[in-house]
Amino acid sequence: MSVSVIIKWGGQEYSISSLSEEDTVMDLKQSIKTLTGVLPERQKLLGLKVKGKPAEDEVKLGSLKLKPNTKIMMMGTREESLEEVLAPPPENDDVVNDFDIEEEVIEVENREENLAKIARRVKDYKVEEMNPPREGKGLLVLDVDYTLFDHKSCAETGQELMRPYLHEFLTSAYEDYDIVIWSATSMKWIDAKMKVKPLGVIWGKYGEFYNRKNTIMFDDIGRNFLMNPQNGLKIRPFMKAHLNREKDRELYKLAQYLKEIAKLDDFSGLNHKHWERYLSKRQHH
Ligand code: MG
Numbered sequence: 001m002s003v004s005v006i007i008k009w010g011g012q013e014y015s016i017s018s019l020s021e022e023d024t025v026m027d028l029k030q031s032i033k034t035l036t037g038v039l040p041e042r043q044k045l046l047g048l049k050v051k052g053k054p055a056e057d058e059v060k061l062g063s064l065k066l067k068p069n070t071k072i073m074m075m076g077t078r079e080e081s082l083e084e085v086l087a088p089p090p091e092n093d094d095v096v097n098d099f100d101i102e103e104e105v106i107e108v109e110n111r112e113e114n115l116a117k118i119a120r121r122v123k124d125y126k127v128e129e130m131n132p133p134r135e136g137k138g139l140l141v142l143d144v145d146y147t148l149f150d151h152k153s154c155a156e157t158g159q160e161l162m163r164p165y166l167h168e169f170l171t172s173a174y175e176d177y178d179i180v181i182w183s184a185t186s187m188k189w190i191d192a193k194m195k196v197k198p199l200g201v202i203w204g205k206y207g208e209f210y211n212r213k214n215t216i217m218f219d220d221i222g223r224n225f226l227m228n229p230q231n232g233l234k235i236r237p238f239m240k241a242h243l244n245r246e247k248d249r250e251l252y253k254l255a256q257y258l259k260e261i262a263k264l265d266d267f268s269g270l271n272h273k274h275w276e277r278y279l280s281k282r283q284h285h
Contacts, residue, residue, distance in 0.1 A: 003061045007032055009074040021062025025055050037078040044075040133178055138262060139210040140177035141199065141217035143224065146237035148251075153241045160245075163238045169251035176262035178209070182217075198227040213266040218254070233272035253279065 004017035005028070014035045019027055025048065029040035040057075048055040048064060055064060145151045150161045173179060182197055197219065203211055212228070218235045219225065225232030236250050257279045261267060270278070 001062065003066060004068050005066060006069050006071045007035070007074050008071055009036055009038070009076070013071075015069070019061060021060065023061050024057060025059050025061065026057040028061060029057070032074060036074070036076075038074070038076040042076040046073040046075065048072060131178070133206055133209040135209070137209070138177045138214040138216065138267075139180065139202065139206075140173050140258065141180045141182050141197070141202070141215065143197075143217075143219035143221070143235075144181060146220040146239060147218055147235050148238075150238050150241040150244075152239065155241065161241045163251055164245055164248050165251040165255070169255045172255040173258050176258065177216075197224045199231055200227065213268050216258070216261070216267060216272065230268060231272075233275060256283075 001021045002017060003019045003021055003023070004015070005019075007014040007016060009032075014032070016028070016031050016035070018031060025045070026040060029043050029045070032038065032043060033040055045054070047070075050056075050059055050064070142148060148163055148166055149158070150163070153161055155161050170179065180202065197217065199212070199215055199217060203215070212231060215228075215231050217225065217228070217232050219232060220235050220237035222232070222234045225234070233254075235254070238244065238248055238250065253276070257275045260279060260282050261270060264270075
């Protein structure tokens, strides 16, 4: 038996009649995506319920007993505009003129849709809290891949791929900062197209502790700072662990930088791009 529905979205109606009772809610969402461009995970279908609860993706359409041409209201936004702003990623971050990025950044940072999205995540996202926030500490947000570990190289043990001074770095940083590990894999909750790490999510959740004045974020990919350029420090990627283990001192030096800036009440006057210069000035005086 075929199933026909009419999707109402953005003031328009889209008729879908290509599905059967054996197809699932996810199949329906895929069809809707083809018509509207809204990704399945961003779609909310109103009125598709099983025992009073929104139907899960794997539920078969046949079990919903929909009347032919049932109208279903869809809520959800297309990612296109966001995608346009963020993509294509520069092939090589270093070649891109920083000024170009900064202009783009301001736009992305303030885009209302992004702010709305963040507000939603603040509500929905569950942070896995190992330790409660500590009064008076700053916030250090760390990327994992190529920042703390070389996850691509082959090795016998994880130890070999660990960036030198990692333990010393974390121990030292924890004296002044609460630490959040924000890896790409823990970001499934954010749309796959939105490959940035908006600190607003954390600030919204832990506003009484962390804000743009006491937060710093390390990542080897500059684009991840698009939403919060001022708070980002682009760390040199740690790759080819077996070759670089002996000479990589990035975390060693960054621990000192963190110590140094922890003395400030407000990081917003800093340009983390020049962290090495800042550090060497302080250390020579
Ligand atoms: Mg990385």
